[in-house]
Amino acid sequence: MSEHTPRLSPRDWASHPPSLSPGYASSVLRSPTQPLIPIATSLAELAQPVYGHEMIGALDHDLTRNAVRNGAPLGERIIVAGRVLDDSHRPVPHTLVEVWQANAAGRYIHRIDQHDAPLDPNFLGAGRTLTDAQGRYRLLTIKPGAYPWGNHPNAWRPQHIHFSLLGAHFGSRLVTQMYFPGDPLLALDPIYNSAPAEARARMVAQFSIDLTEEGFALGYVFDIVLRGAQATPMETSR
Amino acid sequence: MRQTPSQTVGPYFAYGLVPAQYGYELSSLWGSEIAEARTPGEPIMLMGRVFDGSGEAVFDALIEIQQADAQGRHLHSLEQSRLTGFRGFGRMGTGTRDDRCFVFRTIKPGASADGHAPHLDVILTLRGLLNHLYTRIYFEEDAAQQALDPVLAQVPQARRATLMARRDECGIHRFDIHLQGPAETVFFDV
Numbered sequence: 001m002s003e004h005t006p007r008l009s010p011r012d013w014a015s016h017p018p019s020l021s022p023g024y025a026s027s028v029l030r031s032p033t034q035p036l037i038p039i040a041t042s043l044a045e046l047a048q049p050v051y052g053h054e055m056i057g058a059l060d061h062d063l064t065r066n067a068v069r070n071g072a073p074l075g076e077r078i079i080v081a082g083r084v085l086d087d088s089h090r091p092v093p094h095t096l097v098e099v100w101q102a103n104a105a106g107r108y109i110h111r112i113d114q115h116d117a118p119l120d121p122n123f124l125g126a127g128r129t130l131t132d133a134q135g136r137y138r139l140l141t142i143k144p145g146a147y148p149w150g151n152h153p154n155a156w157r158p159q160h161i162h163f164s165l166l167g168a169h170f171g172s173r174l175v176t177q178m179y180f181p182g183d184p185l186l187a188l189d190p191i192y193n194s195a196p197a198e199a200r201a202r203m204v205a206q207f208s209i210d211l212t213e214e215g216f217a218l219g220y221v222f223d224i225v226l227r228g229a230q231a232t233p234m235e236t237s238r
Numbered sequence: 239m240r241q242t243p244s245q246t247v248g249p250y251f252a253y254g255l256v257p258a259q260y261g262y263e264l265s266s267l268w269g270s271e272i273a274e275a276r277t278p279g280e281p282i283m284l285m286g287r288v289f290d291g292s293g294e295a296v297f298d299a300l301i302e303i304q305q306a307d308a309q310g311r312h313l314h315s316l317e318q319s320r321l322t323g324f325r326g327f328g329r330m331g332t333g334t335r336d337d338r339c340f341v342f343r344t345i346k347p348g349a350s351a352d353g354h355a356p357h358l359d360v361i362l363t364l365r366g367l368l369n370h371l372y373t374r375i376y377f378e379e380d381a382a383q384q385a386l387d388p389v390l391a392q393v394p395q396a397r398r399a400t401l402m403a404r405r406d407e408c409g410i411h412r413f414d415i416h417l418q419g420p421a422e423t424v425f426f427d428v
């Protein structure tokens with residue numbers, strides 16, 4: 001490792017769910033049973049894949065327009081914006097933010113989703129953008145609906161948007177979900193509640209009247225915190 | 239600041255993360271072709287499946303692979319990528335084929351300058367997994383270089399075989415991931 005290689009902060013396991021979370025039935029046969037093996041080398045600090053602005057389409061950030069066929073998608077138009085930061089409070093600039101979600105009726109366009117709710121011919125539900133130099137991103141979309149799932153009797157997922165981030169390093173990858181404030185289903189959802197109690201609120205967006213645009217759309221702020229290079233450089237071991 | 243908690247990728251990631259691969263009307267940023275035919279190096283095909291604790295092949299996993307080029311160097315710019323056809327990163331879901339295999343076309347990476355044997359770094363996400371998993375694919379034929387590899391050195395000998403791709407009779411490198419069971423793949427806290 002070169003003396004200039006940054007050390008990434010560790011995964012803060014007190015902030016993340018345990019892999020086995022029996023209330024979430026699918027985790028039982030799909031989570032590893034052996035402890036993870038720590039790697040004391042620079043693997044986490046490996047740079048993320050190379051991409052650039054030219055790979056992102058002009059409407060990729062606007063889910064209300066990126067799949068229209070004959071009109072606007074149905075549902076409540078919303079703005080979702082925020083910052084991607086690292087755990088030393090530094091912005092993560094020019095980083096990829098990918099999202100996917102159900103439509104306003106709670107139906108995913110994915111062909112394995114069999115929920116009896118209508119598809120919207122003008123809504124795909126997928127988008128992506130890059131953060132700017134200050135780590136800010138902004139998406140336009142339709143507020144997703146709640147939908148039933150088979151985890152337990154009368155199970156419903158709270159309204160949510162899936163987020164995928166690469167961050168600046170191999171070790172800063174994050175896949176998460178953004179939830180909406182005041183959703184009564186949050187208290188009942190085994191996926192949301194798989195995260196430690198003190199950490200859950202970090203996945204809930206905040207309504208913002210400042211972000212809300214008059215006559216157009218409500219605004220929700222969702223900041224995302226990734227692992228980053230540690231603030232204090234570590235001595236290089238020899 | 240505290241990290242945002244991880245959540246599962248869920249069953250419906252395909253149209254968000256690998257849309258073109260699944261036939262949705264959105265381009266993919268990355269697919270299963272990590273290197274083109276013109277990319278310098280030894281072309282390889284990597285195939286495998288992801289098995290859950292009941293031994294069933296998983297149809298909704300996403301495999302991401304990051305790797306060095308044939309000289310053991312990571313990609314530094316899009317310009318370099320355009321010149322060589324090497325992308326350095328690929329994604330494939332296991333829901334596109336009836337046999338639930340993932341298939342990557344790439345080149346065999348070179349050993350890195352700091353002593354790592356040729357390898358592919360893997361990020362695995364799937365429904366049911368609340369935190370993504372990191373693992374590594376080495377190549378069975380590189381035993382001499384692996385003896386000096388600093389990551390393998392941290393893996394108990396008895397479990398190292400779970401990190402080895404094996405070349406079959408047709409020259410395809412096979413690598414299965416087992417989430418549980420006696421052959422449970424080694425996953426790393428990176």
